[in-house]
Amino acid sequence: MRRRNFLALGSAGAALAGVRKRPSLEADASCGCEFQPQAVGRGRGGPAVDAFASLQSGIKITGLKVFGVSLTPNSDRPYVFVKIETNQGLVGWGEGTLEGKAGAVIACVNDFRDFLIGSDPMQVEHIWQSMYVHSFYRAGPVMGSAISGIDQALWDIRGKALGMPVYKLLGGPFDPRGVRGYYHVDGANRDQLVQIRQTAGEQGITCVKSGIPGYYEWIERRPKIDRAIKSIQLYREALGPDIDIAVDFHAKTSPAVASIIIKEVEPLNLLFIEEPCPPENVQAMAKIARRSTTPIATGERLITSYGCRELIEMGVIDILQTDINHTGGITGLWKVAATADVSGVSMAPHSCEGPIGGLAAIHVDAAMPNFVVQEICGQVKPGPTDKLWEEWLGFPAMRMMDGRFPLSEKPGLGFELSEASLAKYPFGGTRPMARVFHDDGSVAEW
Secondary structure (H helix, E strand, C coil), X not given: CCHHHHHHHHHHHHHHHHHCCCCCCCCCCCCCCCCCCXXXXXXXXXXXXXXXXXXXXXXXXXXXXXXXXXXXXXXCCCEEEEEEEECCCCEEEEECCCCCXXXXXXXXXXXXXXXXXXXXXXXXXXXXXHHXXXXXXXXXXXXXXXXXXXXXXXXXHHHHHHCCEHHHHCCCCCCCCCEEEEEECCCCCHHHHHHHHHHHHHHCCCEEEEECCCCCCCCCCHHHHHHHHHHHHHHHHHHCCCCEEEEECCCCCCHHHHHHHHHHHHHHCCCEEECCCCCCCHHHHHHHHHCCCCCEEECCCCCHHHHHHHHHHCCCCCEECCECCCCCHHHHHHHHHHHHHCCCCEECCECCCCHHHHHHHHHHHCCCCCECCEEEEEECCCCHHHXXXXXXXXXXXXXXECCEECCCCCCECCCCCCHHHHHCCCCCCCCCCCCCECCCCCECCC
């Protein structure tokens, strides 16, 4: 085509475009991914505000704050604490600590500001659904942790408004003595384990958890496997028959390696083996479970009940360990527990971050019919972190009495916390978690 003719056609096309009515952007959105316009001006929440008008409590969320708290400048797991303020002076606290991704969670909490300001904090389920569904992309660990911190704070407000501890709002407690827990005893030698056994007896501790040494190739040599087996055997020999022992493989082993180790330690009657392979590999987990009579546990890296569905439906595991700081808060953990319960799966929730999430988990545990034991990354002997938590909250948070975490009668989550106490530990930024490698330089699970 000659250039003159091409230009003529272009001019004619432009003229026709001026005569025809150009379609609007809305009409042209044939992909189906455009939002349909909704009525505005009826409150920050749109039409839903009017739908609940007759049910409003009169409490409104007026402020949202999120704090990064680094106990050490180079910590890979700064606490992420959420504070929600209301027009009636009620304040709620929650936690969304996520190892290695603190900055991302802080940003995500702030992204949810429009979901919260002006809303009624008593409508916890409605807000949870809105954050999860209206985010469109399904929650991973960052969004799940942000939702977790917000949700815990909402339940804290709800309990304070109603003058009841959260576990009573959930229908608990199942056991008035409190919530059974365990401490960690990693890296202990025989003499230390004998001392731990004595201390555990004095404190009424009935359960501990250890790990396995080193990192493992997909197919591993026998000396390294034997080392893992002997380390587990040592725990049983030194701690005796009366203390339940759980062993965390931390997804460091393949189905082949895990199966060999688990088979060898079956006579030790362990409480459970945790994460014998990466949790996203459901078929591999199923292969290990079929080869073992020892209960298999996993779940600390799984998000919401949807992320646990396949494991539950396939009957792969015996115990779920979802973390209240990642899986969607109190609402999320409660949903996981209910989903697991109908399939005969028990719960041993994970909580190895800060004290707020740990205390929130205790409230949910107390109302779970399928609860077994609560994890907290503390030691039999209190350490510096325990002292700090006591300074912050005014009581020895996450310390057991007679082998159980006591239940508070205070409303909400049962504590108060000042911003000033957190200011002493300013946010040091996000730091990566440990990066470990095999001898050949390839990436290792840890």
